[in-house]
Amino acid sequence: MLTCSKLLGLAVLASAAAAAPGGNESFTLVTPATPGASLQSYRTSNKLDPASSRTDSQKIISTVKLVDQKRGANDRSPPGLPAPKTFTTAVDGKLTPSNFSSNWESSSDSNSTLFKRAHSTYDQVFAGTGTGPNDRDGSIMGTAYLTYTVVSNATYNVDACLDFCDRVPGCVFANLYYEFNNELLDFVFSEKSNLKCAVYADIHTAAEKTNRGGQQSEAPPAGLTYIKHSSGYAARSLSNPPVPNGYEISFGPLDGANNAPGYMGFAFLDRYDVSACAALCNTRGVDRVGGACQFFNIWRAVVNGNPTTYTCSMYYIPAGADTAVNYGQGDLKVTYSRGYHRRDALSDGGFEGYTGCSDFCFTESYSSWIGTSPSGGFQDATIFFHSAYAHSGHSVGLLGSASAADELPGTLTPAGRINTEAGVKYTIMAFLASDFSGPGLEDESFVEVVWNGAVVKTVRAGYSPWTYYSVDVTAIGGDTVAFRGGKAPAWTFIDDIHIFRTNV
């Protein structure tokens, strides 16, 4: 049944229809400037649903149960290798090959992991069990293992081990122990020391001393390998990791992970690496309706008191601390949860600053955007307040004469400065919809993206619903951007424009 307001809308629509360009008297055209026009049937939508796609916390939690990121210095690799780059151990619930070769490498260095202050002081977390002939101990099998070295075993050389941790980017924890009956330590490596110093990008406890040796390294009658006097040291002060390039911190550290809409999926990282998570967000495939990743939530899963994995969840709608309410489940606790959103070089790319009315109105400019028409044109670029036209929110830009007064293209230009940095690559992204007047009349729809005066992208999509488009540009500083297009009745709506730094 038609509601009263819909009937009213149809009546207005019929009386306000304008003549089509070309003057075919028997044909009337509804224009975007017609109040109630959004009731017509052509618009195919693809609008953003602000409640769409919430975090799949169950899948994250069930994957935490499957993943095994616990490691220590193995018996075969030589000391002093550089720590590998951060890599993923699972993506969207599928474990990535667990042989710990780099299946994916972050583009970052390890400078934004759990971060210690330069020249850390360390606290002993646990002591060794003694050096007597029958004393046995275990070395750490834990997450975020980086590398190891051997230090002189003339003494139990804690200082040399902590100096090593200071030199390894991302190191916040060291495990010092003797390993006996290892052929490589005893006879092959030049250091001729069995005092191993294994370093980690997370802090571990004595509960994780689970590697007790047991390998046949030297030929019998030599015995199996065994561990003695294993002690652990943690950097005393952890500071906030540096914010990745192109991002701003939204919240954290908190003990809750986001349960928020606009969720795109997750990856597990082998360590708490904020830049690596940012790089995953930047390169995540776009969502058809939501667009590019704009926000990530990184957190550490602690199971039964032991660090287990580092989750990187990605979203096309920035989330806040108010939705960081998933504290874990059962044995699993969420720790070090931080949110970061991409810094937009453009302010108000969603036109939401235009609030000229409460239902339907439009303008050629307001504080954030300026619409211009070429000579002889009339209202060829406008901003509408009308949620039925918008991709998200209540306002949206329109290219093409709003009342079909002419067929000339209009230009929308931000009123304010674009906050770009010279020499940096940016991605301009926007949603476009050319579906107002239906198939046929929309055939000639077009939009050009103009960057510093040059056309860098042209979209000729014909009749099409809300669709994501992007183009990469390099900033020179003091940059300008404009969106030009429309050939009424081939109108194009434009919304949710962002200019994000392309790479971390």
Ligand SMILES: *[C@@H]1O[C@H](CO)[C@@H](O)[C@H](O)[C@H]1NC(C)=O
């Ligand atoms: C006017 O438009 C109608 C509907 O599109 C079409 O059927 C008709 O042929 C047109 N007449 C002229 C003279 O173009």
Ligand SMILES: *[C@@H]1O[C@H](CO)[C@@H](O)[C@H](O)[C@H]1NC(C)=O
């Ligand atoms: C280890 O992982 C890499 C990358 O995923 C793969 O190419 C390689 O075959 C794997 N090696 C083994 C021994 O499984």
Ligand SMILES: *[C@@H]1O[C@H](CO)[C@@H](O)[C@H](O)[C@H]1NC(C)=O
């Ligand atoms: C990491 O940070 C340290 C200390 O701030 C700095 O000296 C070093 O150059 C950084 N490494 C890289 C690769 O940026």
Ligand SMILES: *[C@@H]1O[C@H](CO)[C@@H](O)[C@H](O)[C@H]1NC(C)=O
């Ligand atoms: C020091 O390490 C070397 C090489 O593993 C070993 O032969 C030696 O016995 C160790 N010395 C002590 C005091 O443990």
